[in-house]
Structures are given as C-alpha cells and as structure tokens.
Amino acid sequence: MHKKFAGTIALLTIGLLSQAQKVKLAPIFADAEKQTQVMLTSVAETRGGNTELVSPRTLENGKLKLVPAKDWTSGFFAGELWMLYAFTHKPEWKTNATDFTAREEKEKLNGGTHDMGFKIYCSYGTGYQLTKDAAYKEVIIQSAKTLSTRFNPKVGCIRSWDHHKEQWGYPVIIDNMMNLELLFAATRLTGDSSFYKIAVSHANTTMKNHFRADYSSYHVVDYDTVTGNVVKKNTHQGYADESAWARGQGWALYGYTMCYRETKNIVYLRQAEKVAKFILTHPNLPADKIPYWDFNAPGIPNEPRDASAAAVIASGLYELAKYSKNKKEYLTVANTILQNLTNNYRSPIGENKGFILLHSTGSKPANSEVDVPLNYGDYYYLEALLRSK
Known part of the structure; x- marks a missing residue:
C-alpha cells in the first residue's frame, strides 16, 4: 500500500486508540454522500456547457x-x-x-x-x-x-508565486510544503532520486528561514536568487507580517509530518512536534480547537474561524500521532476537532450547494472567502475522518 494511505485509508483497519470520544464514521460518511450528490447536481447546473x-x-x-x-x-x-x-x-x-x-x-x-x-x-x-x-x-x-x-538550487527552494513581481523577487510560502509529497511520490515511482533531493532541500531551507523562535511560521519568505539570502519575511493572507496565520501553521504541521514519513529524518519529526506545541498551547486557540483565521487577529474573540485550518491540523495530528511519543495528546485534540467540526461546522443536508463544512476563511485581508465553505476544508475533513481510525 502507498505510504500516504498508510497514513489515511490504512488507519481504517489499524485502529488508533484514544481516551477521547471518537466520531462514528458511517453516519458522517452517509451524510457526506448525500451532500456530495447535491454538489454533483449543483456543479452540472452551474457548469452548463463550459468544460x-x-x-x-x-x-x-x-x-x-x-x-x-x-x-x-x-x-x-x-x-x-x-x-x-x-x-x-x-x-x-x-x-x-x-x-x-x-x-x-x-x-x-x-x-x-x-x-x-x-x-x-x-x-x-x-x-x-x-x-x-x-x-x-x-x-x-x-x-x-x-x-x-521551479526549483532554484541557489535558493534551495521551489518558487511559489509568479505574480506580485513588484513585491517579491523569489517568494516561497509555507503552503508550498504541501507540494513536496508529489516529489517524494515521483522518486518512489521512478527510482529517480532528483525529486527526493529537491523536496529535502526545500524542506530544509524552509525549516531554516520560515520559523520564529516559538516555531510559528511566516507566510512568505522572499529570496535573492543571486546570493540565496533572505530578502524579507512577510504575509499575504495573515493579519500581519509577524502574526501566525492559522492555515499556514496547519500547512507547516502537516508538511513536516509528511516529510518525516517520507524520509524518517528525526529532524522533521521534531519540527512537526514543535509546530504542534505552538498551535496546541496558544492562548488564543479556542476551547473547541477550531482556530481563528489568524492566531494574532486583533478582534479575537470576534474574529472569523477557519474550519479549513482546523481540518488540516486534525489530519496532520492523526498522522503525527503515529510517530510521536505525544500520541495520546495529539489524538485527543484531533478527536476534539473532528467532533466539533462534525457537530457545529457542517452544513445541513441539502443546503450550501452540497459543501460539507461551513465557516472557513480564505483570505481575510483581501475580504475574500470569509466565513464560507471551501473545498479544501471538505477534503482535509474527510481525510482526517479516515485517518481517525
């Protein structure tokens, strides 16, 4: 079985034990099926003939x-x-x-x-x-x-965006950690180690330059392609350059957990654990463990939540629990997130064009996709559910 699904589908049969109450998958997936049927109809109606x-x-x-x-x-x-x-x-x-x-x-x-x-x-x-x-x-x-x-050997990273060239010369965003899984897979499928080496270089460079002393992550790091040096560190979707954008912290947690799975380099496991500690001990993490869109958003508790960030974090924690001595803590929190997403953040059946989760935040600074369903929220929610067993 493929390694990623050793961390997802295979968990259905492996079974992880936790003291926290776990959600019952069968009825949740039955609801997800009903919603997705609604979505398929909605897509066909909206798409029309536009392929x-x-x-x-x-x-x-x-x-x-x-x-x-x-x-x-x-x-x-x-x-x-x-x-x-x-x-x-x-x-x-x-x-x-x-x-x-x-x-x-x-x-x-x-x-x-x-x-x-x-x-x-x-x-x-x-x-x-x-x-x-x-x-x-x-x-x-x-x-x-x-x-x-898109990999630059001098920088040691894959370039993220080609847009906003007036703002960044060579931007690398924390989200890009999630794209390394494709490279690891390609090395497994071909035997060509070049993909693996690029992924490792990107993970190492990001680990060196994206994280603060408390293991929160910057969103964007801009590099000089001549020297490979960092030019600046700022944000595009978070509240401020020095704030902790919630989904970005989720990408970091999930990304370094995945890198440990693929390489067995203990450094990545320790990084994932430190990111998890930042998230789970943050004073602004709500009791239901569904984060505000940014951990440092100024209007907390009157700020939008990000269910998509919660789903990414839960999925990452379920996998991290497989490798870490902190297994019990991670499972307890992941179970809590899933329970609360399931009980309080799901769409009623037949509504919202078939999306499963509500109350995600795409880009609050741009006032874009605030308090709406997002497809990646649904994706990581289903993945977390599968990983929960």
Missing part, C-alpha cells in the same frame, strides 16, 4: 463558484470523491472520481505554478493509491518533472 470549469471551490453570495483546472484548489473535489469511494467502495463514487480527476490532466504541464501537489496529488495521487492505474502514475511523474523546473 473549462472543472471543480467547485466555494460559495459567492450564495452561488456556487466553479474554477478551471489551473486554479490551485481544482484537485480537491476529485480527491473527496476518491475518499468517498475508499470508505464506501461504491462504484458510482469511483466513476465520478475518475471523471473529475481526468479534468485535471492538462495541469501536468503547467510550469507556471507551485501548486502541482494540491492539484495533481490530491486528485491523481489519491486515485492512484486506490487503483494503481498506470496512466495515473505517468501523470504524477510528469507533474513532478514540471514542478521541479
């Missing part, structure tokens, strides 16, 4: 927003469909997953973005783990080759 719109992303003014394959979030819905298939084994979910995955294929050659892991690994990678489809394998490998073209 360029491949995936649901969010709600805008109550209306479903679909995005093209080039959008960084385009692969999550296909991944959700694969996870429904993984849990239920129902052929209709495999059929739908195959359809939505195929719509992503052209992105394997899109070298203009770092989000290849989000787009291709969450769709094709999740599908490959379940099907071992040789065509999926080739898409994964080609996507890793494309992503590798």
Whole structure:
C-alpha cells in the first residue's frame, strides 16, 4: 500500500486508540454522500456547457463558484470523491472520481505554478493509491518533472508565486510544503532520486528561514536568487507580517509530518512536534480547537474561524500521532476537532450547494472567502475522518 494511505485509508483497519470520544464514521460518511450528490447536481447546473470549469471551490453570495483546472484548489473535489469511494467502495463514487480527476490532466504541464501537489496529488495521487492505474502514475511523474523546473538550487527552494513581481523577487510560502509529497511520490515511482533531493532541500531551507523562535511560521519568505539570502519575511493572507496565520501553521504541521514519513529524518519529526506545541498551547486557540483565521487577529474573540485550518491540523495530528511519543495528546485534540467540526461546522443536508463544512476563511485581508465553505476544508475533513481510525 502507498505510504500516504498508510497514513489515511490504512488507519481504517489499524485502529488508533484514544481516551477521547471518537466520531462514528458511517453516519458522517452517509451524510457526506448525500451532500456530495447535491454538489454533483449543483456543479452540472452551474457548469452548463463550459468544460473549462472543472471543480467547485466555494460559495459567492450564495452561488456556487466553479474554477478551471489551473486554479490551485481544482484537485480537491476529485480527491473527496476518491475518499468517498475508499470508505464506501461504491462504484458510482469511483466513476465520478475518475471523471473529475481526468479534468485535471492538462495541469501536468503547467510550469507556471507551485501548486502541482494540491492539484495533481490530491486528485491523481489519491486515485492512484486506490487503483494503481498506470496512466495515473505517468501523470504524477510528469507533474513532478514540471514542478521541479521551479526549483532554484541557489535558493534551495521551489518558487511559489509568479505574480506580485513588484513585491517579491523569489517568494516561497509555507503552503508550498504541501507540494513536496508529489516529489517524494515521483522518486518512489521512478527510482529517480532528483525529486527526493529537491523536496529535502526545500524542506530544509524552509525549516531554516520560515520559523520564529516559538516555531510559528511566516507566510512568505522572499529570496535573492543571486546570493540565496533572505530578502524579507512577510504575509499575504495573515493579519500581519509577524502574526501566525492559522492555515499556514496547519500547512507547516502537516508538511513536516509528511516529510518525516517520507524520509524518517528525526529532524522533521521534531519540527512537526514543535509546530504542534505552538498551535496546541496558544492562548488564543479556542476551547473547541477550531482556530481563528489568524492566531494574532486583533478582534479575537470576534474574529472569523477557519474550519479549513482546523481540518488540516486534525489530519496532520492523526498522522503525527503515529510517530510521536505525544500520541495520546495529539489524538485527543484531533478527536476534539473532528467532533466539533462534525457537530457545529457542517452544513445541513441539502443546503450550501452540497459543501460539507461551513465557516472557513480564505483570505481575510483581501475580504475574500470569509466565513464560507471551501473545498479544501471538505477534503482535509474527510481525510482526517479516515485517518481517525
């Protein structure tokens, strides 16, 4: 079985014990199936004949927003469909997953973005783990080759954005840790170590430059491509340059846990544990463990929550519990997050065009996607549910 699913689907049979009450998966997945049926209908109605719109992303003014394959979030819905298939084994979910995955294929050659892991690994990678489809394998490998073209050896990182060139020369965002999983997979699938080496270099450089003394993470670090030195550290989606944007902390926790799984380098495990400590002991983490959009947002407790950040953190904690001596603590918190997301953050069945979770925050500074459903919130919620067993 593929290593990532040793941390997800396989946990259904392994079973992790915790003193905290765990959610019951069968009824939750039954509800998720009902909502996803609503979503499939909503997508068909909204898309019409526009084949360029491949995936649901969010709600805008109550209306479903679909995005093209080039959008960084385009692969999550296909991944959700694969996870429904993984849990239920129902052929209709495999059929739908195959359809939505195929719509992503052209992105394997899109070298203009770092989000290849989000787009291709969450769709094709999740599908490959379940099907071992040789065509999926080739898409994964080609996507890793494309992503590798964004690596600068002098900097030691993969470039994140090509936009805002007036603001950053070579920006690297903490989110980019999530795209390394694609590179690790490509080395396993090909035996070519170059992908692995790029991933390790990026993880090491990010570990050196993205973290403060308390192991909170900056959002954006800008590099000089001539010297490889850091130019500046700031934010694009957080409250302030020195604040701790909640989803960014989730990306860091999940990313270094994944790097430990793939390399068994103890340094990555320790980094993940320190990030977890920052998150779990922060005085502004609410009692229900669903973080505000930024740990330092000035209006707490009257600030929007970010259910997507909570889902990423829960999923990361479930995997980290497999490797860490702090297993019991991580499982307790992850179970608490899942319980509260399930009880208080889910959409009523049949509403919200079929999204599963409500109350996520995309970019508060831009007043974009604030207190709305987001497809990646649903993706990591389903993944956390699978990892919880």
